[in-house]
Amino acid sequence: MLTFNLLLLVCLAYVAFLFAVAFLAEKRAERGQGSWLRSPMVYTLSLSIYCTAWTFYGAVGNAARNGLEFVTIYLGPTLVMIGWWALLRKLVRIGRAQRITSIADLISSRYGKSTALGVIVTVMAVVGTTPYIALQLQSVTLSFAVFAGNDATGGGWDPSDLNFSALWVAAGLAVFTLLFGTRSIDANERHHGVVMAIALEAIVKLVALLAVGIFVVWGVAGGPGAMLDLIDTAPVGAWELRPGRWVGLMFLSAAAFLTLPRMFQVMVVENSDERHLATASWAFPLYLMLISLFVLPIAVTGLAHLPGDANPDLFVLTVPLAFDQDILAMLSFLGGFSSATSMVIVAAIALSTMVSNHIVLPVWLNSQQGGAALSGDVRGVLLLSRRVSICVILALGYIYFRLSGAGAALAAIGLVSFTGVAQVLPAMLGGLFWRGATRVGAIAGLVVGFSIWGWTLFLPSFGEGSVIPATVLAEGPFGVGWLRPHALFGIDGIDRVVHAVLWSMVLNTGVFVFTSFLTFPQPLERLQGAAFVQVFRRSAGPRGWADNRAETEDLLVMAQRIIGAAEAQALFSRAAEAQGKGGYLPDATPAFLETLERQLAGSVGAATAHAMLGQITGGSSLSVEELMRVADETAQIMEYSSRLEAQSAELGRTAGQLREANEKLTALSIQKDAFLSQISHELRTPMTSIRAFSEILRDSGALEEGERTKYSSIIHGEAQRLTRLLDDLLDLSVLENGQVTLNLAEVRLADILDRAEAAALSGDASLVVRRDAAIADAVLTTDPDRLAQVFINLISNAQKYCDGSAPELTIAIRFADASMTLDFIDNGTGIPRESQAMIFEKFSRLSDHRAAGGAGLGLAICREVMARLGGRIAYLPGQGGAAFRVTIPLGLAQVA
Amino acid sequence: MTDTPPPPDPQDAPFLARQSYVQRRLGDAARLLPLVGVLLFLLPLLWLMNAEAPRTARGLIYVFAIWTGLIVVAAWLAPRLMHRPPKAIDTSDSPTHEP
Secondary structure (H helix, E strand, C coil): CCCHHHHHHHHHHHHHHHHHHHHHHHHHHHCCCCHHHHCHHHHHHHHHHHCCHHHHHHHHHHHHHHHHHHHHHHHHHHHHHHCCCCCHHHHHHHHHHCCCCCHHHHHHHHCCCCHHHHHHHHHHHHHHHHHHHHHHHHHHHHHHHHHHHHCCCHHHCCCCCHHHHHHHHHHHHHHHHHHHHCCCCCCCCCCHHHHHHHHHHHHHHHHHHHHHHHHHHHHHHCCHHHHHHHHHHCCCCECCCCHHHHHHHHHHHHHHHHHCHHHHHHHHHCCCCHHHHHHHHHHHHHHHHHHHHCHHHHHHHHHHHCCCCCCHHHHHHHHHHHCCCHHHHHHHHHHHHHHHHHHHHHHHHHHHHHHHHHHHHHHHHHHCCCCHHHHCCHHHHHHHHHHHHHHHHHHHHHHHHHHCCCCCCHHHHHHHHHHHHHHHHHHHHHHHHCCCCCHHHHHHHHHHHHHHHHHHHHHHHHCCCCCCCHHHHHHCHHHCCCEECCEECCCCCCCHHHHHHHHHHHHHHHHHHHHHHHCCCCHHHHHHHHHHHCCCCCCCCCCCCCCCCCCHHHHHHHHHHHHCHHHHHHHHHHHHHHCCCCCCCCCCCHHHHHHHHHHHHHHHCHHHHHHHHHHHHCCCCCCHHHHHHHHHHHHHHHHHHHHHHHHHHHHHHHHHHHHHHHHHHHHHHHHHHHHHHHHHHHHHHHHHHHHHHHHHHHHCCCCCHHHHHHHHHHHHHHHHHHHHHHHHHHHHHHHHHCCCCCCCEEEEHHHHHHHHHHHHHCCCCCCEEEECHHHHHCEEEECHHHHHHHHHHHHHHHHHHCCCCCCEEEEEEEECCCEEEEEEEECCCCCCHHHHCCCCCCCCCCCCHHHHCCCCCHHHHHHHHHHHCCCEEEECCCCCCCEEEEEEECECCCCC | CCCCCCCCCHHHCCCCCHHHHHHHHHHHHHHHHHHHHHHHHHCHHHHCCCCCCCEHHHHHHHHHHHHHHHHHHHHHHHHHHHCCCCCCHHHHCCCCCCC
16 A cells, blocks of 8 residues: 555655756766757657646546547647747747847847836746646645545645645745756756756656556556547547637647747757757657547546546546556656646746846846946845745745635646736747837737736636625626626627637737837847847847947956856957957957857846946947948948949940940941042043053054044043043932932822833833833822932843843832832842842942943942932842832922 | 849749758748648537537547647658758858869
C-alpha cells in the first residue's frame, strides 16, 4: 500500500534529483561543454511546459465532461507550430536580434521602448497567470488529497485540509523557483539548468500519461477496438460538437500559445538556435498528439469503473489506484507533479523578469533622481526584486486559489487565464507585421481587451456574488442590461468563454487598429517598427543613438553594475579594439552605444536599458532632426550618384551623335571629291576632242571642205554636249537648292505625255508606247514643263536601254486619295538588284556612257523635280523589265 | 529631384535559380500548411448537418489521423526549409569561371 509519507519522500527525492540535473547542466554549460544541452530535442521538450497540470489532470476531466472538445487546446498550438515558417521564425529572429527578455519587453521594445506598455503587459501577464498558478496549486493539492484519502495515518499532517497543503505546496514551489531561477541575472543568458530540468520533467509526464493510457487500453479494456466500443457506449459517446467552442477554443489556445509569458520564455528567450525551431515544428505537435492520445480512453475508463461522484479531474490518479496499480499511480503522481512544478517555475521566472525589468527598475531609477545608473546597486536591486516577485506571484496564486473556492473545474480556470494573456495577441502580431501600428494604439487595444476580459470572465470566475454581486450578473451594473458580464450588448446565450473571447478580441483589435490609424508614431517607434517588421531584410538596423558627449568611463561603471565587472570590461575592451584603440575605454560612438544598449537590454529589458543609457548620455537619444539628417545624407548620396549616372548617359548620347555627324561629314567629303572628279572627267572628254579638232583646223591649212565641215560639226557637237552638261548641272543645283519657281497650271495628263513622247522619241518608232485608257481622263494641277521633263527622261531612258526584241513601254495609271501613280514599265531585262539603289545618284550609269550619250544626271534630276512637285519617283522591282513609279499629287499646292 | 528607383531587393528578383525557386515554393507550402490544418479540423462542424449526431469514436479517429498527417508533412518540410542553398553573394569571394 502506498503511504502518504512514502509519497512525500519520493516527491522530495524527485525534486532533489531534478535539482542535481539542473546543477550539473549549469556546471557543464559554464565549462563550455555539453553542446547536447542545447539540442533541438531539449528545446522541443522544454516547449512542453505548455502541458501543465491542467493537461495532465484537467484534460481527462474535460474529456469526461465534454468528450472530444479537450483536443482543441492542443490543436491550436499544433497549428501554430507547423506554421512556424510564417510566424514563429520571425518572432524568434526578432527576439535574438533585439535581445528580448520577455513578452512585455517585446511589446515595449517594438513600440518605441515604451515603459508604459511594459508595465501594462506585465500587469496583464501577472493577473492573467495568477489563475493558472492557482490551477497548479489546486491540482497538486488534490492529488495529495487522493493519496491522503487512501492513507489513514496522514503522518501528522492532515492532507484533507486543502488550503493548508496548498500553502505548503506554494511555499515549496517558491523555494524551488528561487533556487533555480534567480541564479543568473541576464534573462538572455539562458537558464541551462532550468531548461534541462524541464526537458526531464517533460519526459516524465509523457511517460506517465502514456503508461496510464496503455494500461487502460490494453490492461483494462483489452485492446484499441474494445476501447473504441467503450468510448461509443460511454456518456460522451455522442459527440456534442459545439461549433462556437470548437472554433473559439482552437483560436484561444493558438493565441495563448504565442502570448503566455512562460511559452515566450522557453520558445523565444531560451532559444539558442533558430534551427531548433525547425525540429520542434513537427516534434512538438507529435508530443502534443501523444499526450492527447490516451486522454479520452482514460476518461471513459474512469467514467465506467469509478463511482459516479469521483472527480473526473483526478481520473489519471484514481483509475490506477482503483485497479491497485500503485507503481503506476506513483508514476502518474510524479507526472502531474512535474507538470505543475515546471509550469510554475518557468512562469515565475518569466513573470519575475518582467516585473523587475518593467515595474521595479523604472520606479527605482526615477526615485534615485539621475545618478541611479552610476551609484545605485543595480544588480542587488534586480536580484532582490526578482526574488520578491517570485514570492508575490506564488502568493497571488494561492490567494486566487482560496478566493475561487478551490472547487471550479480545472479546465474552466485554465481558459480564464488563456483569454487574459491572449489579449496581447493583436499588439504582438500588429507589431510584427504592420509598421503602422503605434504605441498609443497598442495601449488602447490592450486596455480595452483586458477590461472586457476582467469584466466578462476574470471577476465572475471568483464565483457568483464574491466579487461581482449576483444582481449585477443578472441585471447588469446599475440595472444597465446591455452591460451584463455574460451578455454584453444584450446578446445572451453564448458560451461564457466564447462570449469573452469574441468581444474582447474583436474590440481589442478594432480599437488597436483604429487608434493606430489616428495617431502618429514617434521617431524611435518608427525605427523599431521597421527593425521588427523587416527583420529578415536588414541585418543591421538604423542607429538609435546620435553622436553625443557621453563619458565612456561612466558607461563602464554602469555596465559593470548591471552585467558584472568581468563581462562589462570584456565588452568594453572588445569595442575599443574594434575601434583601433587599446585599453578599456572605446569612444562612445552611436554604434557602440547601440551594442551596449542591446547587451544591457538582455539583463534589464529594452525600455530600462534605454532609459539608463539616456541618463548618462544626457536625455533624448534621438531627435526627428537627427533622423532626418541621417536620411538626408543617404538621399543626397543616392541623388548624387543618380545625377552622375544621368550625366554619363547624356555624355554617351552626345558622343554617339558626334560620331554619327563625323561619319556623315566624311561621307559628304568623299562624295564631294567623287563629284568633282566625275565633273572634271565629264568636262575633260568633250574638251579634249574640241581641242584636238580645233588644232587640226588651225594647223593643217589645206583641208577639204568636207573634212573641215566634219571637224567643225564635231567641235560643235561636243560644245553642245558641254553646254547640255553644264545646263543639267545648273538645273540640278537649282533644284537641290530649292530655288526653282514652279508655274502651276491645270492640265490634262495626256497632253503632257503627248509632248514628252514627241520630244523623247522625235519620230523614231522603234519603241512602242502603250498607255492605260484611264490616262485620257486624268487632270491635275502641276508644273507641266517640269513634269514633262521627268517623262521625257523616263521615255528616252526606255528607248535607250530597253534591250527587248520588240521594245515596248507600258504606262499604267492608278489613282489614290489625293495622288496618282504612273508606272513606266518596259519589257527589257530591267536593272540588276545591286544597282537599283544607286540609279538615282548623280553620274551613275549602268552601261558605257558613250552609248547613252548622257552625263548620268537624268534620274537625279527627275528625283529632284518630283520632290519639288510634291511627289516622288522610285524604282519598282519585279515587273519583268525596268519599271519606274512616279507618284504625283493631283492638286499641287504651292510647294516652296 | 529625380525619382530614383529603390535599390533592387533580392526578394523581388524576377528570376531565380532552380534551387532557390524550389526553396521559395517550399516556404509557401509551409505557410499554407496551418491553413490546410485549420480547414481539416473545422470539417467536423459539417457533420452536424447529418441527421444522426456525430459519434465521438469516429471523431477521435478522424482528428488523430489528420493530426498525424500534419505532423508527417511538417517533418518532411522542416529539414528541407532549413537546407539553404548557397547564396549568390557568397560566391563572389571565390573566383568564378565565366564560360
